[in-house]
Amino acid sequence: MSTPPVVDDPVLALDPQWVAHLAERAVTQPRAETMTSITPLTGRPLAVLPVSTPQDVHLAFVGSRAAGQAWAHVPLATRSQVLLRFHDLLLRHQVEMLDLIQLETGKARHHAFDEIVDTAQVARHYARHASRYLRPRSHPGLIPVLTDVLELRHPKGVVGVVAPWNYPLSMGVTDALPALMAGNAVVVRPDPATSLTMLFAAELLDRAGLPGRVLQVVLGSGPSVGAAVVQEADHVCFTGSTRTGRTVGAQAGERLVSATLELGGKNPLYVAADADLDRAVEGAVRACFASAGQLCVSTERLLLHDVIADDFLAKFVPTVAAMRLGANLTYDADMGSLGGPEQLARVRRHVENAQAMGATVLTGARPRPDIGPFFYEPTVLTHVTPEMDVAKEETFGPVVSVYRVGSDAEAVALANEGEYGLSASVWTADAIRGRAIGSLIRAGSVNINEGYAAAYASPSAPMGGMGSSGVGRRHGAEGILAMTEAQTIATQRLIGVGAPARIGQERWADLITSGLKVMKTLGRH
Ligand code: NAD
Numbered sequence: 001m002s003t004p005p006v007v008d009d010p011v012l013a014l015d016p017q018w019v020a021h022l023a024e025r026a027v028t029q030p031r032a033e034t035m036t037s038i039t040p041l042t043g044r045p046l047a048v049l050p051v052s053t054p055q056d057v058h059l060a061f062v063g064s065r066a067a068g069q070a071w072a073h074v075p076l077a078t079r080s081q082v083l084l085r086f087h088d089l090l091l092r093h094q095v096e097m098l099d100l101i102q103l104e105t106g107k108a109r110h111h112a113f114d115e116i117v118d119t120a121q122v123a124r125h126y127a128r129h130a131s132r133y134l135r136p137r138s139h140p141g142l143i144p145v146l147t148d149v150l151e152l153r154h155p156k157g158v159v160g161v162v163a164p165w166n167y168p169l170s171m172g173v174t175d176a177l178p179a180l181m182a183g184n185a186v187v188v189r190p191d192p193a194t195s196l197t198m199l200f201a202a203e204l205l206d207r208a209g210l211p212g213r214v215l216q217v218v219l220g221s222g223p224s225v226g227a228a229v230v231q232e233a234d235h236v237c238f239t240g241s242t243r244t245g246r247t248v249g250a251q252a253g254e255r256l257v258s259a260t261l262e263l264g265g266k267n268p269l270y271v272a273a274d275a276d277l278d279r280a281v282e283g284a285v286r287a288c289f290a291s292a293g294q295l296c297v298s299t300e301r302l303l304l305h306d307v308i309a310d311d312f313l314a315k316f317v318p319t320v321a322a323m324r325l326g327a328n329l330t331y332d333a334d335m336g337s338l339g340g341p342e343q344l345a346r347v348r349r350h351v352e353n354a355q356a357m358g359a360t361v362l363t364g365a366r367p368r369p370d371i372g373p374f375f376y377e378p379t380v381l382t383h384v385t386p387e388m389d390v391a392k393e394e395t396f397g398p399v400v401s402v403y404r405v406g407s408d409a410e411a412v413a414l415a416n417e418g419e420y421g422l423s424a425s426v427w428t429a430d431a432i433r434g435r436a437i438g439s440l441i442r443a444g445s446v447n448i449n450e451g452y453a454a455a456y457a458s459p460s461a462p463m464g465g466m467g468s469s470g471v472g473r474r475h476g477a478e479g480i481l482a483m484t485e486a487q488t489i490a491t492q493r494l495i496g497v498g499a500p501a502r503i504g505q506e507r508w509a510d511l512i513t514s515g516l517k518v519m520k521t522l523g524r525h
Contacts, residue, residue, distance in 0.1 A: 012041050012103060012327070014196070019047045022199040025206075026219045027060040028052045035192055035220070040106030040337040041327040043373035049195055052218040057228035060187045060216045064158045067213035068185030072155050074211075076131050079181055083127035085208035086177075087120050090201075097200060099329055101169055104194040106337030106374060109330060111291045115169040118457060119201075122174040125459040126480060130181040133480050141490060144524065148491040153484040155183035156258070160233025162226045162248065164240045165339055166294040166396075168194030173201050175237035175260070176215060178480035186215045189229045193340065195219050233257060235483055239296075241394075242419075242468045249471065260472035260482050262296065263465055264394040265422030268415040269299040269451060270437070272408060273307040275427035279449065281315045284400075287425060287451025289323065289335050289378045293398040294343065297423035297445065297452040300395055302380075302402045303411045309404050313362065313380075320378045321363040327372040338374040338397060347376050347397035350390040354401075359384050362402070394420070408433075412440045421466030425451050442466050444473070 032050035039046040052060070071079075090097065094116050101112040134153045141147025159179035163172040168190060176186045190198035195217075202217050218225055222244065230236050230251045236259040238248040245263040252259035269287055271280045287299040304312050326333025338344045344367065351365050364379030376398055384391050384401040391401065405411045415424055424443040428434040431448055438446035444464045445455035456463055462473035472482055499508035 012039055012329070013044070014047060014100075014103065019049070019196065022196055022203065023047075023049050025199045025202050026050060026052060026195070026217050027056045027063075028219065029056065032056075037104065037193055037195070038340070039103045040340055040374045041103065041372050046103055047196055049192075049219055051220040052225050053220075054224065054228040054231075057187070057189075057218050057225060057232060060218050061158055061232040063213040064185035064187050064216050067211060068155070068158055068183075071180075071185060071211060071214045072183035074183075076134065076181070079183070080127040080130065082205070082209045083123045083177060083181065086205050086210075087123040087127070089204045089208055090116060090120055090123070093200075093204060097169065097197070100197045100200055101194075102329055102336070104168060104197055105165060105291070105294075105339055106327075106372065107291045107294075108326065108333040108336040109328075111336065114290070114453075115167055118167075118170045119173050119177075121457060122177050122459050122475070125475075126178045126181045129460065130178070130480060133477050134182060134484070139488075140524070142497060143492075143495075146493045146495060147497075148493065150489045150491075152487045152489060153182070153481065154487055156483055156485055157184060157234035158232070159184045159186050159235045159237060159483055160229040161186060161188040161237045162222070162229055162240070163188065163190050163194075163198065165191035165193040166291060166296075168197040169201055171239045171262075172198040175239075175474060175479075178474075179235075179237070179483045180210070180215065182480050182483045184235075184483055185213070187218060187229055187233070188215065189218050189220070189222075189226050192219065192221060227251065231255070235259070237474075238262070245470070258472075258482065260464075260474065260479075261470045262472075262474060263422075263468065263470045264396070264420060265296055265465065265469050266301060266394050266418050266420045267297060267299050267423045267425070267443070267452075268301040268303050268411075268441070269425040270303040270405075270408075270411040270415060270427065271305060271308060271312055272411070272426065272428040272433075272437070273305040274429040275305075275308065276429060276449075277308060277312050277315060280312065280427040281319055283425070283427065283449070283451045284316060285319055285323070286453075288400040289320070289398050290452070292335050292338050292376070292378075293400075294339055294396050295452070297456055299425065299451060300400055301414075302400050303405050303414055304402060305408075305411070306404050306406050309402075313402065317362045317380055320380055323378050325368060325371050325375055325377070327375070335378060335398065336375075337372045338376055340374055343397060344374045344376060347379075347395060347399060350388075350393070350395045350397070351379060351381070351399060353389045354381055354384055354391075357385065357388050359388060359390070359401075364398070392418075408437050412437060415441045415443075419468040422464075422469035423447070423452055423455070444469065 434448035
């Protein structure tokens with residue numbers, strides 16, 4: 001379709017023909033029930049989309065399983081070409097994609113652009129490196145020279161992706177890409193609030209040359225359609241809250257299929273006594289308020305060394321207060337809307353509960369219905385105590401709490417409090433010290449002198465959570481090997497491994513014992 005999809009500011013709506021065209025990609029019945037999504041930018045209806053039934057999900061898996069068998073035999077170089085063409089198409093069609101992401105999530109345009117960058121990087125990475133990750137590997141065998149051991153990697157089958165609404169392109173596609181490179185088919189269930197973004201991504205994959213039904217999209221609610229995907233998948237990729245992650249993990253466990261669970265966080269950012277404060281302020285603002293704080297790796301706890309706390313806040317608070325909120329499809333806003341009424345309610349509850357229990361608001365703490373129904377000012381709290389909701393739970397909104405610490409050790413202890421362990425950040429002039437502090441923090445990713453992006457946007461490095469923040473990793477070798485079954489093929493040559501009849505078991509045991517000693521002495525495997 002060449003017509004521009006957006007009908008123009010300030011209407012902030014979509015061309016219904018384009019919506020209908022995208023909806024045709026979903027696996028649904030001709031007269032399916034429908035759901036209406038809204039745009040958080042205005043609260044007005046955005047799209048009416050069909051809903052898949054659990055039977056549709058089953059049919060999607062049957063179709064993908066058949067298509068996947070042929071896809072698994074497509075040479076890796078050809079699969080790479082599909083991902084590289086997808087990369088180019090995504091960059092070429094970024095305006096339409098950015099409009100969709102913004103309209104469905106309400107986030108600011110530059111935050112939507114982060115998803116384009118992330119997805120393009122992951123596509124390029126796996127297109128270029130999958131052959132290295134997946135190539136057959138030799139292992140030392142039982143009897144040196146005489147036992148040949150080869151490890152092969154086979155696709156699992158059909159990978160089921162259940163994605164949340166906060167990063168609909170990144171979370172919908174960046175697990176699917178390594179799955180496809182590994183020779184799997186994929187069924188994706190995007191969040192009902194952000195289905196169009198995924199449908200457009202599926203269209204771009206199609207245009208990039210992905211054969212039909214190798215990736216299919218089903219639409220509908222988590223407990224119904226999402227759960228049906230988990231019931232059929234050969235590997236589950238789930239991104240969402242820790243609470244739902246436990247349910248999904250239990251279902252996958254019941255079926256004995258593997259699951260990668262990317263869950264919540266309560267991420268700390270520590271500014272040490274020697275940090276460059278201007279850089280730290282800029283990085284902290286980005287880390288706290290990316291996608292209005294609705295980013296799994298965004299910062300919710302600022303740990304400030306006593307020595308710099310006042311100076312840091314003297315720069316940080318006015319910078320936060322000056323952030324521009326905006327409901328538009330341009331790059332003019334620093335921060336956009338919350339995703340919807342539930343997010344706004346949770347943010348309000350956390351801030352009001354904190355205020356009622358004695359926290360101090362340094363800036364923000366106000367809904368902004370004058371801009372859009374779910375806008376909320378970026379908020380900085382201090383005097384937060386452990387009993388407050390904002391201290392205990394993930395807010396997943398534009399709210400950060402300030403804590404003062406007297407030493408690096410105190411910062412590490414505070415960073416490690418709580419059940420989560422997703423992401424952390426350390427700011428110091430001494431990078432070696434920063435890495436030493438980082439290695440003591442229980443978090444899957446630690447950024448030194450950056451809030452979150454340095455680790456997250458390095459797609460060859462694993463990304464995921466410790467503790468209640470998740471199981472497994474996306475990106476890098478782990479992100480693709482998780483979608484494969486390892487197979488070991490060992491070939492025994494010349495002599496067998498059992499006791500030869502003429503030697504007898506006892507003499508054989510003596511010989512093996514001597515062999516084990518020699519192997520240890522020689523430093524062999
Ligand atoms: P959520 O757990 O409420 O929902 C996540 C998704 O799961 C939704 O799309 C929902 O429809 C679906 N779902 C609900 N019940 C289900 C079920 N029984 N079976 C299958 N799917 C089901 O989370 P949310 O509030 O929508 O998303 C925000 C959460 O996601 C935050 O906690 C955030 O930290 C986390 N997150 C984590 C990462 C990461 O990489 N670690 C990335 C993005 C978001």
